[in-house]
Amino acid sequence: MRDPETIFADILDRQNREAVRGEARAIFQSMLNRKLWRKDYKDMNYSIMYPISERVCLFYTFAFAIRKVLDLDLxxxxxxxxxxLDSEMRQGVRAFLKEQSCQQILLGKESEFKEDESPHYILEYKYTGSCSRIRDTH
Incomplete structure (x- = not known):
């Protein structure tokens, strides 16, 4: 496992930074691909206030781009x-996440997930005893 300082030094390296930028652009476009009004983000201007759903997708985009470019197995x-996320962005993110081979831990309400994405484990809060338990759903 690489130490965090080495990872951040690699991110600051110009070549890696350009690779992350290119990968991030491709990932972001794939997530936005389902938007009806689809903008073409050739130059991602980070000073623009994007809608919240696009900002969330930008975060996912950079996280996955850095993981790929630096070959981080996290x-x-x-x-x-x-x-x-609005419904179109949700579809784009779902499609993107299904293509990823890394371990993914998704925390959320059951209503956030489709039936074919049924959780493997559910965290149930027990009011008596003020504790939670993990229930296997498969």
């Missing part, structure tokens, strides 16, 4: 990954 953890 699990991807998402807390309510679809909560702030």
């Amino acid at each position: 699990p991807a953890v998402f807390d309510s990954p679809y909560g702030m």
Whole structure:
């Protein structure tokens, strides 16, 4: 496992930065591909205030681009990954995540997930005893 300082030094390397930029652009376009009004983000201008759903996708985009370019084998953890996304963005993110081979941990309400994405484990809060338990759904 590489130490965090080495990873961040690699990100700052110009060649890696350009590779991350190119990979991020491709990932972002694939997520936006389902938008009806689809903008062409040839130059991703980070000073523009994008809608919240696009900002969430930009975060996912950079996280996955950095993982790929730097060849980091880390699990991807998402807390309510679809909560702030409109239906079209949700479809784009779902399609993208299904293509990824890395371990993914998605935390959210059952209503956020489709039936074919049924969770493998559900965290149930027990009011008596003020604790939670993990239930296997498969």
